[in-house]
Amino acid sequence: MKNYNIFICGVGGQGIGLLSEVLIQSCLAAGYAVLGVDTHGLAQRGGIVVSHLRIGTRDKLFTPRITPGEADLIVGLERLEAYRGIVNYMRDGGSCIYYDAEQQPIHVRMGMTDYPAISELEQAVAERHGKLERVFIEDLPDVRMQNTAVLGRIASFELVEGVTGDIIREQLLEISPAGARDANQRVFEQAMAART
Amino acid sequence: MSKFAENMIRKDAWTGLMMGNHALVRAMLESGVMVVSAYPGSPTPEIAAAIEIIPEEQRPIHFEWATNEKVATETAFGASINGHLSVVFFKSVGLNVALDSAVQLSMLDCTGGMVVVIGDDPGANSSQNEQDNRHAGRMMMMPIFEPGSPSETYTMFMEAAELSKKLKLPVLFRMTTHVCHARELVEFGPIPDFDYDWTPQYHAKGLEYWPITTAVFPLKRKAFAKLAAVEKHALSSPANRVISPNGSEAVNGRRLGVITHSIPAYSVLECLDRSGSPIDVLKLGITFPLNPEQIVDFLNAHDEVFILEELDRILESEIKAIAFDNKVTTKILVRPEVEHLMHEFVPQRVWDLFSGFWPECFEPQPARAEPAEEVSPRLAQMCPGCGHRSAFFAIRELIEEEFPDTITVADIGCHSLGSMKPYEMGTVLLCMGHSNGTAGGLAIGNDKRKVVCFIGDSTFFHAGLPGIINNVLYDRNVTLVVLENYTTAMTGHQPHAASGEIGDKIKIPEVLEALGVKFLRSVDAYMQDKLKDHMRDAMNHEGFGVVIAKHPCMLKFIRDKRKRAAATKNAQSVNR
């Protein structure tokens, strides 16, 4: 198979680590080889956090970083970061699944730049002949579950053959801390069912 | 015990998904490492996290955070000459701090073995420069191992530790940011039954640990002899290998090869996979000392060889010298532009570079069009509620209103972000602890502009004290603001001398008083009016003055609170 590249992006503190861990473990469980790399650093202070995942067969995977313009899937946890991910990394015909959280950076708050409207994401994706899937849950019990909601939506698609919703659910529950397991499962199912 | 910790100390062989930093810790356990000392800095703190997650009573490794990298190095050295295999780790620029001690080590018999692990940072992902510590390895006369993936981190550490023990020679283990943070499946071996003998074995017959003046030369000769042994080892080491993914044949009548290292080697292999060209790759894991025979053989087997390295022209220069000495006629190709001496070599960049030399193998590709969309930048910011924010806000207001033209000197830590909008406090920055010295220099002969400098509390002990002492001694017209938050925040909240988590807290105001600081005030950073009053008085004071603006790191505070709540919840559910 050709490698499948997932570019995950968001803002420090949104739980990108858990999201990418669940996806990696799911792909491993489905029998694929995976390489990944995360950016660490100033994560806690509202900086950009990204994680690269490359999925395929061992003999065709060499480096973990995705070349700009070659991501099959952009997973965003925040609107501006999803937009940045689409613009820089989405391949022609790729997809983006993002949680529509809004975290304005200082440049926007000081009026130096604009925060993107949903329509700008739609347009950027259309220009790349891709698909855009917005995730938003009105009554999400905890903002720290935005990552779970996105996972639920990813699970509804089986974007990589064999990485089924059941596998992703199982990995999520395995990795979730015991206290958060039930709530995570509820959000996961809700997001999975709400697929457009 | 967490599943992760259980796996970490599993006696039998297993395979698991691992980050480079974590694979390193398993390799330490399988090698019988007994002492690890460190000072935090990206990209290495996860090494400590993987050690500390193992419950202490089941952890064969004695681990501790040191005051700075130099002390960490000395600690590991002391353990090693006592017969215990030791490791010291820190980030790239940490080696600058450690160097004064580290340059002696290879002359002295490190009987237990010692591995110096550094996290270099090509691409300056989280550092103030891109310094290439392969230079330092040469100056320190330490062999250099360079893994390019988590699996190689594991296997090469085992090899490095073994070699270090055998030769009693410290080894420089050079990881880079994206090796530390890469994740892949790693196949681990079993942990042998070590006896972890803590008997102090230090023994000096004469001056073999005393390198001063003429005593240096026999010791230096010994170090050269050890390096010669490593050179021999390099020939048969699995870390140095020739890879021919597409077979080796001539391309248009020329046999082509690449000599490379670390992550760039994998970028080359990815390009070769796309291209299908029969080019051979000599991947060097041990990059110092080079084995001339190995290099000459590879060169002679090819008509053209590209030397692809990341950062400085080190392999290029040494390989060219070897080729000259051995009258090799192979055409040696190197990176042509200054731009190539910066940043990382990801596959696309390697392709573009090679296509300029070997277009028949790497078809030149049009540069990817810059996306038309404008996307707002997002700069890292201090957390909401951070005490540093409050302090900067107040001090900026005071300076604007009453002391325009003041020069503000930044230091390294979360508070470095105060240099950016909207605070713009601290406009010159070198390294950890520079602020007092730099401010002192700015104050010389200067009776026109006030000088204010900042420092964090971990940095205060790390490298701040000498500069502070200088300012006290010369009673410089400088106002120092100590931003005390009781933790090493920037790198992930490690403890320090004044955090109260290691031994008795060393109290910063008491240290300053003992040093003879004449003007000293302390105030919670949230009390902005009072902070402004203190700052005004300090800046009007003739000579050196210190204001401590204290407030616990809010991120750590919130996380600790959550952890405590979770722990109580667990305890309650157990009781029930």
Ligand SMILES: Cc1ncc(C[n+]2csc(CCOP(=O)(O)OP(=O)(O)O)c2C)c(N)n1
């Ligand atoms: C020589 C060196 N070692 C380590 C680092 C990594 N580092 C950056 S800031 C920092 C310490 C910050 O702690 P502190 O001074 O307490 O300031 P805070 O982040 O808590 O505000 C460290 C260790 C570095 N930049 N240079």
Ligand code: SF4
């Ligand atoms: S981590 Fe702590 S010190 Fe750093 S910005 Fe956040 S609150 Fe401030």
